[in-house]
Amino acid sequence: MKKQTNTTLVTIAIFVATFMTAIEGTIVSTAMPTIVGSLEGLSLMNWVVSIYLLTNAMMTPVYGKLADRVGRKPIFIFGVILFIIGSSLCGVAQNMEQLIIFRAIQGIGAGAIMPIAVTIIADIYPFEKRAKVLGLNGSVWGIAGIIGPLLGGMIIQRLSWHWIFFINVPVGIVTMIIMYLFLVEKKEVKKEPIDYLGSLTLMIALLSLMFGFQKLGESIALTPVLVGSFMVAIISFSLFVKIERKAVDPIIPLNLFHNQEFVKFNIVASLVSGFLISVMTYIPMWLQGVHGFDALKSGFAMTPMSITWVLGSFISSQLIMKYSAKKILTLSVFIVGIGSMCLALSPISTPFFIFLLIAALLGIGFGITITTTTVTVQNIVPQEQLGVATSFNTLARTLGQTIMVSVYGIVLNVTIANSLVTDKNKGVNSDMMDKLLNPLTAKELSPEKIPILKNILYSGIHGIFLVAGGVVIFALTIIFIKTKNKQNNYSEN
The missing domain is CATH 1.20.1250.20 (MFS general substrate transporter like domains)
Structure with a gap:
């Protein structure tokens, strides 16, 4: 008998994964004053949040293409593994510089979880039911917004700020196991070469663009860093378009x-x-x-x-x-x-x-x-x-x-x-x-x-x-x- 996807369990895993990534923002914001006091890094505080968003956005389109190419399950599981590794490293960070680097790893993992989760919903639910499930999945963000500050405060008071990252580990492992066992996909291997150059130029373009806007929000002064960021973004986007026009299997099809x-x-x-x-x-x-x-x-x-x-x-x-x-x-x-x-x-x-x-x-x-x-x-x-x-x-x-x-x-x-x-x-x-x-x-x-x-x-x-x-x-x-x-x-x- 052919094995079928267990829609209920896979959906639960998606909701749990969404909650895990959604609560990350609110719980870290709640713990930030304590983290800054512990690691003595007030001047770098904003980058703890910003770097997570930057790497998350940078990787999103790459994961989307890979999900179409090799399947949703392996990319989703890869993202969860990276998120778990990043979370564990954040929990043992000894200074703000380390925390920022480890948050970047966490963001790279998170970049796969949310968009691939929504794509899996589109795969396993027919059109007429999809909006309802997306609504339930969206409600997880609201629940995270309410629970996050309360949970963050409780963890800090009773344990330490390190545990706001460590709690992601068991949740991520359970989610990964459920997805591995109960999501069934057709295995199709594509022979076209992977668009490495397109992926690289796109990531550079997105990272420099978002970094530029981050700096712009801090100050409207035309500093070399600000101008340089936007120049790199423009050049990278231009190269990306040229590369995609010639690519056999482009990372983002221009059509x-x-x-x-x-x-x-x-x-x-x-x-x-x-x-x-x-x-x-x-x-x-x-x-x-x-x-x-x-x-x-x-x-x-x-x-x-x-x-x-x-x-x-x-x-x-x-x-x-x-x-x-x-x-x-x-x-x-x-x-x-x-x-x-x-x-x-x-x-x-x-x-x-x-x-x-x-x-x-x-x-x-x-x-x-x-x-x-x-x-x-x-x-x-x-x-x-x-x-x-x-x-x-x-x-x-x-x-x-x-x-x-x-x-x-x-x-x-x-x-x-x-x-x-x-x-x-x-x-x-x-x-x-x-x-x-x-x-x-x-x-x-x-x-x-x-x-x-x-x-x-x-x-x-x-x-x-x-x-x-x-x-x-x-x-x-x-x-x-x-x-x-x-x-x-x-x-x-």
């Missing part, structure tokens, strides 16, 4: 971009993800810096979004069989647009429950949008390109967030800098702004300075949400661009 539907839906996913990062980053900052709430309560403001995101995904699964992607995305991005308008127009004294309502509304919009764009992108490419298409969709969302984080950082920094030099705000400085963002140190500030500082911070955050609202409007505009390509399972009516 994907001849499909206007594919391009359009990835742009929409990228823009909406760019708005999403503003919500996740700056609503907690608003609540902590302006309202003086602690980190736990500020983070709780995002809980309704995690819950309604799942609802949005299930709504998408119902709509996706009845209406065109254009109609569904028009509805969902319009919902996101209403939420963005509410944030842009909210006054400085906006009550906490209003943030809960806005987050709940945005969750529905995000759930429908991200699920619909993912399923659509998977559905409009040939089966043999499913892995690379799914990975590119993940990459597009990551790039959208990376670029917009830099833009938001520039808006915030410029607004605050301009406000600090005005006569009205004389007597306040950037050190006071840093203290304001921490509820514990905010108590050290002079009472007469606090209202001035809060107004400055609010003006910066308000500027960010105005820009973010423009991003949503742009996404809505993209949806209405007419394309020549037709989708496999959608009508254009």
Whole structure:
């Protein structure tokens, strides 16, 4: 009897793997002050997070192509093994430099887990059930966002920060075993040469591009490092295109971009993800810096979004069989647009429950949008390109967030800098702004300075949400661009 994939167990393994990678961000953020204090590396703190994202994004398209070429299972298992090795090394790091290097290894492994997991879902579930499963998988991110800070705090208090990395080891091993035993794939060996040169130039291009935007978010000064990063990115991308045109089996087939539907839906996913990062980053900052709430309560403001995101995904699964992607995305991005308008127009004294309502509304919009764009992108490419298409969709969302984080950082920094030099705000400085963002140190500030500082911070955050609202409007505009390509399972009516 021919062995079949155990869909239930494989799905559970996917959810566990997604949770393992999703919780990594929130749990590390919670432990960061303790890690910095232990390893004495405040100046390198941001790179602990940034290097993980950089290497993750850099490897995503490569893994996508390899998954199409040699199968999902070996690439997924390889990613989990690297993630486990990176996690173990992070747990024994003796200084910040070591931790950054080991986080890079962890990120290289994580780059395979998320996109390949979504590709496996597309393989084992028919089109009509896929959106529901993707919705459940997406809900894992929301659960991780809630549990991460609590689990991180508990581990640090009862054990040590090293264990926030060590706990990935048994979870990863169990996930790997389940996937190895119960996912059955057809073994097809391709004779075409692997596109090593295309892979290398693409990785260099992505790494330098994201590094450049990382530096740009820190400072808008045209430093040699900043200019050099973008120059390397441009040259590498140019070489990549030339190489791919001649490659027998290109790492990213350029004919994907001849499909206007594919391009359009990835742009929409990228823009909406760019708005999403503003919500996740700056609503907690608003609540902590302006309202003086602690980190736990500020983070709780995002809980309704995690819950309604799942609802949005299930709504998408119902709509996706009845209406065109254009109609569904028009509805969902319009919902996101209403939420963005509410944030842009909210006054400085906006009550906490209003943030809960806005987050709940945005969750529905995000759930429908991200699920619909993912399923659509998977559905409009040939089966043999499913892995690379799914990975590119993940990459597009990551790039959208990376670029917009830099833009938001520039808006915030410029607004605050301009406000600090005005006569009205004389007597306040950037050190006071840093203290304001921490509820514990905010108590050290002079009472007469606090209202001035809060107004400055609010003006910066308000500027960010105005820009973010423009991003949503742009996404809505993209949806209405007419394309020549037709989708496999959608009508254009």
